[in-house]
Amino acid sequence: MNLKEAFRFQNKLQSLMEEAQSILGDDDNITRVQNTYLRRKVMKDFQDETTEEAPRTEYSQQITAVAEFLLYLLEEREKLTVAICRAKAGLDLPAGLDGQVSLNARRQDIARLLRHMAGLRSSEVVIPNGGTGYCFNNEGNQVSYHCDVKRVTTIHFDRNKIRKMCAALSRKADAVSAELDAVLITTQVDYTRPFDVNDTFAEAFGIFTGDGD
Template sequence: MNLKEAFQTQNKINELLSYITRYLSNNDNVMTITEKHLRSKALKGQKDETVDVSERSEEGFAVEALLKVWQELMEEKEKLSCAIGKAKAGMGFNLDATVDANKSRRSMLQALQGLANLKSSHELQKGEGQGYVFNNDGNQTSYYYDIDRIMTIDYDRNKVRAMVKDFNRKADEASLKIDEALLATKVDYTPRFDLAGENQFIVEELLEK
């Protein structure tokens, strides 16, 4: 398989491991809860009754069998991770560093685009100001006045626009390089299980083996 398929398989295994962990972390799925209705103690001649009041998930997996499946999936995850590591080591560039840098570049592009579109402006706020003066009788009175709110950008917008263009070019080049590498890089790994489909059904199939 290629590196892209390997990452997809790795993600699916992680999903299944988390699915099993969540199932086993729910006490209702790992305990049988019964209630004994002791009617005979309250009234002679009445029959006692034992009622199962367990609230298991609909899957109803056996705990020990599920633990075994988790261990098998974990072994596969470790094998696949090692194979991915070897494949990445043979690449002509550091894939992880390139992906991380491109995420940062894409994130910064959003902020830069906002700066590139921002303009200096002003807004006349009529009657928004309030002041106080003394009138001829010596009484304090208020009066209202207009406020001209001036907003000025503190940077060279042309330089920011140039950065946007440069970042877009570098991000696109890196994305293309990453995509090509994911498809071209081979990973020495053969899946042991068929991991296609919903998590519940995959686990059910693994339990039947």
């Protein structure tokens, strides 16, 4: 598989592990609860009645197998992680794959900021009744009044330079993105997945236990 597929399967393994942990982490799934109603103690003609609480999961009869499956998934996650690490180590990227991905995310963030700056314009608007104040009227009483406000906004930077910076950074980010996409597709990872990435938990568990189709 290539790196892109490897990362996708890594996420799949994590998702399956979380589902297994959720099953095992619920005491109602891993214990059996029986309630016996001691009716004969209060009514000698009655019989005691025992009921069992229904489990929350369909895997209630396979809890030990689910635990084994969880450890199996962890082993597969370790194998895949090692294989991905080895594949990434052979890449000709100065900052490494993770470093390049992180750096390019910052480039894209800064490009969005510069694009916002480049879109700003100087402006002048009048805000009706936008200002308030106090004065004394003819009777000598202090009263409030409203007045219009002229708001002048002026950009405080060289827009042309900002535009050029934004364009250059965007080109760089796009080029690196294309390079990273190519790397993800062409770089091979020495790992064979034990089930399909689209398999459900039940399907993957069935393959593990030998009950799958």
